[in-house]
Amino acid sequence: MSALATAAQIDSARDARLRYRAGHVAPTAGVAPGLTQANMIVLPRDWAFDFLLYAQRNPKACPVLDVTDAGSVSTVLAPGADLRTDLPLYRIWRDGQLAEEVSDASAAWAEHSDLVAFLIGCSFTFETPLLKAGIEVRHITDGTNVPMYLTDQPCRPAGRLRGHLVVSMRPIAPERVADAAMISGRFPAVHGSPVHIGAPERLGIRDLAKPDFGDAVRIEPGEVPVFWACGVTPQAAVMASGVPFAITHSPGHMFVTDIPDAAYHV
Template identity: 45%
Template sequence: MTVNHTDSARVKTSAYQLRQQIRYNEFTSNTSGFAQGCVQGNIVILPKDWADDFLQFCLFNPKPCPLIGMSAQAGDFLLPELGENIDIRTDVPGYRLFKYGKLEQELTDIKSLWSDELVTFVLGCSFSFEEALIADGLEIRNISENKNVPMYRTNLACKTAGRFSGDTVVSMRPMQPKDAIRAIQICSRFPSVHGAPIHFGQPECIGITDINNPDYGEAVTIKDNEVPVFWACGVTPQLVLEQTKPPFCITHSPGKMLITDIANSSLAVL
């Protein structure tokens, strides 16, 4: 059965219900706008001998890698602190397997790949603050056009930690300049899900040569009176992994997040 991704489904489906649909491959789409009110998370799964370096990388780079949860110990695939019966092996709509920095495979579950050596990291996602922007009357173009948010590689270097280094990936939402200022004010309240935008206007200043050709996700309409607004993005670790080349790593597919039971409102700091 395929789930009908209507506006009603976005509003009414709970986080637990959506995870159950994902677990049984009834939902395999991007998760922006679904299970409203709940924190969504980016996923990085690494062998335990790489975990300390990656944890340090997250602590050094909280804008692109805001850590909201991780395994209590290697081999744990349940994440009870993040939600009821969450099984990280099945409850993400899409996974990516990397070996030595190369994308090997995209999967809808990772049971066959699981081992007692693996440590899971869950990072905050910009989809969580979209709800606050919409509540303030701002349009989120990727939601209104039913697309995966556009994401771009930049020339903004992350701080190196152990074996991990690389540049920041950003997500983009077009807005009128006055709305971009309001977005900065709103998102500053949510540092656990990337916080305020890190740039707006002039994408070439951060190394983006073609705004209509994102590296991940889908292009959205940018109107004549709008500027592109960029947030640090949780896909950053995927670019870092390509450069660092651990022998084995699993991530979410861009736009396909873990839905937690944590309330977005609980992350607001002001």
């Protein structure tokens, strides 16, 4: 990570995290432009190795940016941040079922003394380069959450974990699809290039107007739906595997880091 964030960028990330700590809830697409955002899954240490292996076997969907020590609530991706409070919205999972969504995960976090947090690359990271290249990102334009879909594509299982790939979708003008693929492909640590272009039925997606997570977005005539691997994939594994306890980000509500996007550009 040779690239360095500017003082102004770091201030914008810290300001965002402080707003979330104070209770502000909103999707993070477009927040702190130029700085990397991350998905999060938090598991008891007994499940941490299984998930680390799951991520290693499914790197497109689960590119790991940091793993905390058991019991730690901090990350090198944002010194001084608190992973229990500094995301806008969390999901608490019990026995593979969504138990609640909260803006402060401190109480749930306190139930286990050995929790391990995984910070996973997020496709929001390459949205700023897309915008700079003149490629519209519809959910940012319309102020909504990104649409995400559970596919019929199985991930490679690991230990007790199994599940299917989740993808995010952005409608792209046909003449810019190749550019979008090339630009995002330069960020392999945050999902990289698309996993599928067009023909959503080939992923088992029946209706683009009914995403499994996030919000539906406008698709203008002629636009092509482009699909990227998504960091909500671990939540699909939690559900499919009946994981006894987990904390995750709520889809679209990411952890805003102090790391510039350029650090993950190749």
